[in-house]
Amino acid sequence: MRRAFLLAWRLQRWEIVAVAIAAGALSLLALQLAFRFDELVAGCRAAAEVVAPCGGLRESGTIYDTGNQGKLALVRQGLAVFPFAAGVILGVPLLAREIEHGTARLAWPLARSRARWLALRLLPVALIGVVLVTAAAIAGQVLARSEWPVISPDANFEGYGERGIPPVVRFGLVFVASALIGGWIGRQLPALLVAGILAGGIGTGLSIAHGSWVEPGEGNPEVLQPIDSLGDMYVGVRYRLHGNWIGEEEAWERLNAYDPEGDNPNAAELPEEVVYVLHGERYPEVVARESAAVAAGGLGLSILLLLMVHRRRPG
Amino acid sequence: MLRAIRLAFAMQRFELRLLLGAALLVAVAALAIAWQIRLLREEQLACYRAAPAAIEGSFDSPCSAQDSSLNTLDQAAGFTKAGVIGTSILLGLFLGVPLVAREVESRTSPLAWSLSRSRRQWLVRRASPVFGVVVLACLACGAAGDLLVHAAPWVEGTDPGFSDWWARGPQVAVRGVAVGAIALLMGALIGRQLPALLLAGLATLALFVAATLIVEGWMEAAAEPVVVGPDQVVSGKIYGSAFRDDATGELVDYEQLYQEFGDEVDMYGGPPGFSQVYFMVPSSRYGEFVLYESAIFGLVAIVAIGASSRIIANRRP
Numbered sequence: 001m002r003r004a005f006l007l008a009w010r011l012q013r014w015e016i017v018a019v020a021i022a023a024g025a026l027s028l029l030a031l032q033l034a035f036r037f038d039e040l041v042a043g044c045r046a047a048a049e050v051v052a053p054c055g056g057l058r059e060s061g062t063i064y065d066t067g068n069q070g071k072l073a074l075v076r077q078g079l080a081v082f083p084f085a086a087g088v089i090l091g092v093p094l095l096a097r098e099i100e101h102g103t104a105r106l107a108w109p110l111a112r113s114r115a116r117w118l119a120l121r122l123l124p125v126a127l128i129g130v131v132l133v134t135a136a137a138i139a140g141q142v143l144a145r146s147e148w149p150v151i152s153p154d155a156n157f158e159g160y161g162e163r164g165i166p167p168v169v170r171f172g173l174v175f176v177a178s179a180l181i182g183g184w185i186g187r188q189l190p191a192l193l194v195a196g197i198l199a200g201g202i203g204t205g206l207s208i209a210h211g212s213w214v215e216p217g218e219g220n221p222e223v224l225q226p227i228d229s230l231g232d233m234y235v236g237v238r239y240r241l242h243g244n245w246i247g248e249e250e251a252w253e254r255l256n257a258y259d260p261e262g263d264n265p266n267a268a269e270l271p272e273e274v275v276y277v278l279h280g281e282r283y284p285e286v287v288a289r290e291s292a293a294v295a296a297g298g299l300g301l302s303i304l305l306l307l308m309v310h311r312r313r314p315g
Numbered sequence: 316m317l318r319a320i321r322l323a324f325a326m327q328r329f330e331l332r333l334l335l336g337a338a339l340l341v342a343v344a345a346l347a348i349a350w351q352i353r354l355l356r357e358e359q360l361a362c363y364r365a366a367p368a369a370i371e372g373s374f375d376s377p378c379s380a381q382d383s384s385l386n387t388l389d390q391a392a393g394f395t396k397a398g399v400i401g402t403s404i405l406l407g408l409f410l411g412v413p414l415v416a417r418e419v420e421s422r423t424s425p426l427a428w429s430l431s432r433s434r435r436q437w438l439v440r441r442a443s444p445v446f447g448v449v450v451l452a453c454l455a456c457g458a459a460g461d462l463l464v465h466a467a468p469w470v471e472g473t474d475p476g477f478s479d480w481w482a483r484g485p486q487v488a489v490r491g492v493a494v495g496a497i498a499l500l501m502g503a504l505i506g507r508q509l510p511a512l513l514l515a516g517l518a519t520l521a522l523f524v525a526a527t528l529i530v531e532g533w534m535e536a537a538a539e540p541v542v543v544g545p546d547q548v549v550s551g552k553i554y555g556s557a558f559r560d561d562a563t564g565e566l567v568d569y570e571q572l573y574q575e576f577g578d579e580v581d582m583y584g585g586p587p588g589f590s591q592v593y594f595m596v597p598s599s600r601y602g603e604f605v606l607y608e609s610a611i612f613g614l615v616a617i618v619a620i621g622a623s624s625r626i627i628a629n630r631r632p
Contacts, residue, residue: 014510093509101421188508189413190329193405256379 001124008124012093016128019086023132026082027139029075033068034139034146041149062148062158072147079140079162083133083171084199090129091178092191094121095309099186104314114309122179129175130168137167148230155280157233160210169291170206173298174199180305183312206290211235213289214282219275231280239271246271316444323444326417330409331448338406338452341398345459348395349466352388355381356468385468392463396482399460403453403487407494408515410445414438415627416502416511424632434627442499442620449491457487476550476598486609493612494519496619503626522615530608538594540566551597558585559592566592 009016098104098121111117140163144153153163161167178195185191216235239251251271258270278286324331359381366377376382415438418424431437460483464475494515501515502508538554557566558580572580572589579586596604 014505014507014513018510018513089509089513097509185329187329189409189417189512190333192509192512193330193333193409252379 004120005124005128008121008128011097012090012125015089015093016125019089019129019132022078022082022086023136026075026078026136029071030079030136030139030143033072033075034143036068037143037146037149041146075143076140076159076162079136079143079159079167081203082136083167084174084203086129086133087171087174088178088192088195088199090125091175092182092195093188094125094179094182096182096186096188096191099183099312099315100188102315108314115306118306118309126172126175129171133168133171137163137165140164140167151231151280155283156231157278157280157283157286158231160233160283160286161206165287165291166294169294169298170202173294173301174202176298176301176305177202180301180308183305183308206294209290210286211278213286213293214278216276216278219277229277231283232277233280235276235278238274238276240274241269241271319440320444323441323448327410327413327445330413334402334406334409335448335452337398338402338456341395341402342455342459344391345395345399345456345463348388348392349459349463352385352392352466352468355385355388356471359385359468389467392467395463396460396479399456399482399487402456403449403491404494404519406449406452407491407496408498408512408519410449411495411498412502412512412515413508414442414445414499414502415623416506416508419502419506419630419632420508422632428632435624438624438627446492446495449495450488453488453491454485457484460484460487473548474550474598474601477552477596477601477604480605484605486605486612489609489612489616493522493616493619496616496623497522500619500623500626503623503630506630522612526608526611529611530604533607534596534604537600538596540592541595541597542590543593545591549593549595549597551593551595551600553593553595555594557592557594558589561588561590 095104098107108114108117111120140159141153144156144159144163148156148158153159161170174195177198178191181195181198182188182191185194211233219232219234220229239246239248241251241254251273254269254271258267359378362378362381415424418427428434428437431440460479464470464479464483467475497518498511498515501511501518505511505514534552535554538552540557540559541549541551542559543549557568558572559566567589569580572585576586585591
């Protein structure tokens with residue numbers, strides 16, 4: 001196994017270093033922000049939570065630190081994109097480079113079996129990638145805990161996909177998909193383009209599916225402050241009239257027709273707007289379901305990858 | 316030259332097809348969205364003209380169908396403008412890197428270079444068709460982006476000023492060439508495609524940040540005080556505001572004036588005898604700053620191409 005790691009390092013040194021630098025920079029920036037927020041929160045609590053940014057802490061559960069908002073947004077976007085970028089950068093050259101350089105013609109017949117060759121090439125790089133993505137995901141989790149100090153990160157949908165288990169599982173899926181595309185196209189740059197587009201598609205698909213992993217529930221209609229619904233994820237609104245659901249179009253027609261100044265104010269015919277949310281406590285359930293689905297997808301793609309390596313011509 | 320173009324297409328067929336397809340998609344989308352915005356805006360204006368007078372306090376819009384469609388188109392326009400920026404960068408990176416790096420990595424460079432009269436001539440013949448494609452595709456995207464910005468409902472035939480500076484005009488092509496030149500240099504320097512692409516991406520990011528900071532600095536230094544009437548609409552890049560004492564011509568800032576006149580001063584107008592002044596770069600200077608920015612990117616392109624040529628001339632194949 002040590003030889004396999006050495007080979008992976010020798011063949012993909014540049015990509016591993018690039019991903020490691022990105023992981024290190026993101027983790028450091030996230031931890032630096034988290035420590036800054038911890039200091040602010042400690043100061044706020046000592047000051048009885050009455051002055052800014054403590055007002056924000058009291059009302060919405062987060063802190064308004066204007067000096068760090070731009071940096072925070074950048075780091076969080078970086079954490080969200082990192083697993084996809086790492087998967088593409090590490091996954092594409094695995095097969096594409098061997099095929100493009102013609103070294104697969106030598107390496108595949110020399111190996112005991114192509115499956116064994118694939119395992120020895122794929123696993124070390126995958127493991128290195130998992131370690132690097134996990135480091136960034138842990139830093140993301142620390143950042144979420146510090147940014148939302150009055151709530152557990154495991155009951156909070158803020159920063160979903162930037163921390164904890166989801167980035168690691170997403171990396172695995174994109175990594176296998178990128179290796180598959182690399183093997184299918186057999187040239188690095190075209191494969192990188194296609195894998196980049198696919199990774200974007202996977203990211204978009206996961207964010208669309210985000211609210212569908214579990215059945216959402218009705219939000220609390222008595223919400224007075226953002227802190228009352230802290231950690232919940234907004235899914236959408238539905239409209240109800242006299243206890244029956246009505247369509248959005250009909251609801252808007254009724255709302256537009258409402259004339260409080262008219263002769264006959266028709267307030268009784270106004271629909272009730274019902275907010276649907278995923279309650280924060282369901283965060284672990286959503287993570288488990290998404291991770292299971294993504295892991296199943298990754299497993300399916302791994303089988304396809306194995307079949308492709310078995311059947312593909314090496315040049 | 317035709318042979319050089321054929322060779323470029325044969326060697327980079329996949330990237331060319333994909334990226335030119337993307338550029339075409341962005342350009343066509345920009346044109347279609349601009350056309351739809353103009354049609355809908357006319358419809359919306361006609362609808363508002365025919366609508367009864369609004370009831371005070373009512374949020375109901377008489378033309379909600381057109382309003383929401385225009386909002387959707389505005390969002391689509393935002394994505395398309397991002398597409399113009401992204402396409403120019405991707406064209407430069409993915410077409411520039413493999414020009415030398417693929418030859419070195421696949422070990423075809425010893426043959427290719429020895430068959431050419433000189434390595435510099437080889438580079439010119441290999442790179443010029445590719446850079447030609449980058450320029451044409453970026454010009455098309457930039458022109459479509461320009462049309463899209465001018466079609467925005469808030470522009471209505473006026474000067475859009477500096478808005479969406481990055482996503483329109485011929486400067487998109489200059490940026491594309493600069494990115495391509497950086498990618499070519501990294502490819503020649505490292506001789507491996509993926510590492511060169513990663514480094515070229517990083518260098519491109521650094522170049523864009525540096526160019527933005529430099530041009531912003533120049534613009535801020537060039538900002539001049541412009542007196543603005545209470546209902547006057549101004550177009551340009553605004554960096555700050557103050558008030559002018561009409562009697563003496565002296566400029567006074569908001570804080571000073573507020574201490575003297577209290578609530579008579581608000582953000583939109585001063586007390587009698589004072590005029591609002593904006594420190595701004597007027598839209599009329601847009602072309603001048605486009606030239607400055609293009610000069611930065613052009614210079615980087617020239618230096619990078621020169622360095623690539625030198626590296627290739629001295630490099631072991």
